[in-house]
Amino acid sequence: xxxxxxxxxxxxxxxxxxxxxxxxxxxxxxxxxxxxxxxxxxxxxxxxxxxxxxxxxxxxxxxxxxxxxxxxxxxxxxxxxxxxxxxxxxxxxxxxxxxxxxxxxxxxxxxxxxxxxxxxxxxxxxxxxxxxxxxxxxxxxxxxxxxxxxxxxxxxxxxxxxxxxxxxxxxxxxxxxxxxxxxxxxxxxxxxxxxxxxxxxxxxxxxxxxxxxxxxxxxxxxxxxxxxxxxxxxxxxxxxxxxxxxxxxxxxxxxxxxxxxxxxxxxxxxxxxxxxxxxxxxxxxxxxxxxxxxxxxxxxxxxxxxxxxxxxxxxxxxxxxxxxxxxxxxxxxxxxxxxxxxxxxxxxxxxxxxxxxxxxxxxxxxxxxxxxxxxxxxxxxxxxxxxxxxxxxxxx
Ligand SMILES: Cc1cc2nc3c(=O)[nH]c(=O)nc-3n(C[C@H](O)[C@H](O)[C@H](O)COP(=O)(O)OP(=O)(O)OC[C@H]3O[C@@H](n4cnc5c(N)ncnc54)[C@H](O)[C@@H]3O)c2cc1C
Numbered sequence: 001x002x003x004x005x006x007x008x009x010x011x012x013x014x015x016x017x018x019x020x021x022x023x024x025x026x027x028x029x030x031x032x033x034x035x036x037x038x039x040x041x042x043x044x045x046x047x048x049x050x051x052x053x054x055x056x057x058x059x060x061x062x063x064x065x066x067x068x069x070x071x072x073x074x075x076x077x078x079x080x081x082x083x084x085x086x087x088x089x090x091x092x093x094x095x096x097x098x099x100x101x102x103x104x105x106x107x108x109x110x111x112x113x114x115x116x117x118x119x120x121x122x123x124x125x126x127x128x129x130x131x132x133x134x135x136x137x138x139x140x141x142x143x144x145x146x147x148x149x150x151x152x153x154x155x156x157x158x159x160x161x162x163x164x165x166x167x168x169x170x171x172x173x174x175x176x177x178x179x180x181x182x183x184x185x186x187x188x189x190x191x192x193x194x195x196x197x198x199x200x201x202x203x204x205x206x207x208x209x210x211x212x213x214x215x216x217x218x219x220x221x222x223x224x225x226x227x228x229x230x231x232x233x234x235x236x237x238x239x240x241x242x243x244x245x246x247x248x249x250x251x252x253x254x255x256x257x258x259x260x261x262x263x264x265x266x267x268x269x270x271x272x273x274x275x276x277x278x279x280x281x282x283x284x285x286x287x288x289x290x291x292x293x294x295x296x297x298x299x300x301x302x303x304x305x306x307x308x309x310x311x312x313x314x315x316x317x318x319x320x321x322x323x324x325x326x327x328x329x330x331x332x333x334x335x336x337x338x339x340x341x342x343x344x345x346x347x348x349x350x351x352x353x354x355x356x357x358x359x360x361x362x363x364x365x366x367x368x369x370x371x372x373x374x375x376x377x378x379x380x381x382x383x384x385x386x387x388x389x390x391x392x393x394x395x396x
Contacts, residue, residue, distance in 0.1 A: 005102030008036040008078070010307060011095060012109045013085045013250060015039035016048060017293060018279025018300035019111035020066050023077050025304025033308070036078045036103070038085055038095075041134055044069055045079075049293050051138040052159055053324075055166035058142055061135065088254050090272045107274045107307045110251065110262055111300060114244035114280035114291060119154065119213070122240060127218050129154075129238040132163060141239070148236035149173060152226060155241035156180045156209070158187070158323050161196060163239055165325045168203050175206040175233050177226065182209065187321050187332035188366055189343065189354065195368065196330065203326060208233070244291050246281045260288040266313045268303035278303040284314050294319040318364070320378050322371075329371040333381045334364035344387060348396035353377075360384050370394075 010026050012019045015037050023037050039045065043061055050064040072079045084098040088108065095103050116131040130141045145151070151167045153160050156178030167174045176183075182193035183200070201207055208228060215227040216238075223236040246261035257263040257271045261283030268276045268284075279296035280289045289295070298317065305312035318334035335356065343354035343366075356364035361384030365377050376394055379385075385393070 005094060005104045007104040007106075008034045009106040010035045010109070011103060011105040011107075012037045012111055013095070014111035014113055014279070014281070015041065015045040015079065015081070016111060016113045016279060016296065017066070018113070018282075018296040018303070019109065020045050021297045021300030022109050022111060022276075022278060022304035022307070024075075025301050026308055027075050027077060029305060029308035029310055034078075035076070036080060038080045038083050038097070038103075040082065040084045042082050042136060044072075044081075046135055048133075048135075051135055052132050052162045052166065055138070055142060055145070055163065056169035059139075061139070064135070085250050088250060088256070088275070090254055090256070090275060093274065105274075107276065109268075109303050109307065110256075110270075110275065110277040110281060111279045111296075111303075112247040112250055112281045113296075114289065115247045116240065117243040117245055119240060119242055121213055121216055125216060127216050127224075127238070129240045131240055132159065141237075144237055145170060145172065150175070150223075150235040151237045151239060152177060152224060152233055152235040153239045153241060154178070154213070155239075155243070156183045156185070157241060157243065158184060158321065159241040161200065161325060162323065163241060164200060164205050165203075168200075168205060173206075173235075174204065175208065175235060176200070177208045177211055177213065177228065177233070179212055180209065183207075184323070184330075185337060187323075187335060188330065189335070189337065192330070192352075192354075192366055192368065196325065199326060199328065206233075244280065246283070246289055248281060259283050264314075266315075267306040267311075268299055268314065269306065276303045276307055290319055292319045292321060318381060320374070320381075322374060324371075329369050329374075331365070331367040331370070331374055331377060333366075333378060335366050336364075346391070346396055351396055353394070353396070355387060355390060357387050358384075361386050362390060 045066045046064040085095050087096040150173040152175045154177050164174050164176050211228050217225045224238045226233045248258050262277040264277050264282050268278050278299035302312040320333040323330045346353045351370045352368045354366045362380050
């Protein structure tokens with residue numbers, strides 16, 4: 001018996017950058033295709049990376065859009081927002097939505113992104129906290145922040161320090177708590193991290209590193225008390241930025257292979273025919289998803305091309321991370337504290353570069369305060385420049 005439900009040649013679950021880039025690519029490759037993008041968020045797709053960088057000055061729902069509303073109409077890409085895909089039935093090429101029935105697809109892309117890690121102590125005690133992953137959640141946080149004097153941020157990553165900076169700029173008392181011994185240690189060597197830590201402390205943040213939380217209590221209207229070794233930290237608001245986990249709920253019980261994310265090959269195909277995955281939800285080779293904007297965008301593009309019968313391949317391309325704090329610029333590409341390559345320092349005045357050079361050339365770099373030439377650093381790593389070429393083309 002034939003399944004009922006609307007039919008689209010291409011259905012994309014998730015309207016983040018991976019999903020939208022895939023939709024753009026499909027349209028560019030196939031002018032007539034019927035494309036539907038399904039998003040559980042309200043409104044039009046936006047640049048997620050902007051939301052935590054504009055807390056101090058605020059923003060509205062209309063800011064940071066990836067495309068104006070007309071673009072969807074002009075491109076004939078149907079956007080179904082505030083719609084949750086609950087189930088995928090691969091052998092019937094069918095997806096089931098929470099309230100709006102069944103949709104049939106020709107090819108399906110899962111671009112469901114990532115969910116925040118919720119610390120066990122918060123989960124087990126059902127403590128309310130902000131996670132700052134979506135625009136609407138961040139707008140709610142902005143409203144709460146206006147009425148608050150103090151914020152505690154749990155986590156030591158990029159989002160943690162960006163939110164700390166913004167809350168300080170908004171005039172709030174900020175406490176940052178992390179189990180790790182340094183901030184941003186996924187992206188920077190210790191001395192660079194210390195530079196960031198010193199700056200945050202000088203700007204007024206109370207940094208608590210290498211510290212765990214033994215208890216949390218919350219009372220509505222009174223705020224939070226976090227018990228740590230030796231002290232109790234009180235604040236009006238609590239933000240958790242403890243990392244992400246690929247959002248794979250939608251593929252449960254489908255037979256689609258999951259590792260650290262939804263497993264894909266170099267064409268972004270899953271193990272199920274005509275089902276692709278891209279972005280923060282997807283895993284290629286052994287690495288967990290990068291959790292970076294440009295990586296998700298690249299995967300979306302590769303998926304879109306392969307879905308339309310063209311050929312594109314995920315490569316061992318690396319992606320950069322940039323972070324701006326109090327007017328200073330921090331940049332990292334393909335750095336890992338676990339790698340044994342010794343860095344070559346090139347420092348002058350305020351600019352610092354540390355290059356990680358292998359026999360084939362530049363394999364990674366960390367840098368501070370050279371924003372105008374950031375793209376050249378990226379190129380140097382992507383093209384594995386020699387140290388001589390680096391000195392010549394990025395002189396200090
Ligand atoms: C606040 C913040 C700041 C960041 N800053 C940076 C930065 O400076 N630089 C950088 O490189 N990266 C940054 N990142 C990471 C970057 O934004 C992500 O890597 C990127 O957005 C991932 O894109 P994506 O399309 O894979 O997933 P997402 O953007 O997460 O989009 C997935 C979408 O799918 C929806 N969805 C999930 N399940 C379903 C379902 N069942 N039905 C319908 N919809 C569903 C989700 O709600 C979401 O809207 C930041 C992330 C955040 C949250």
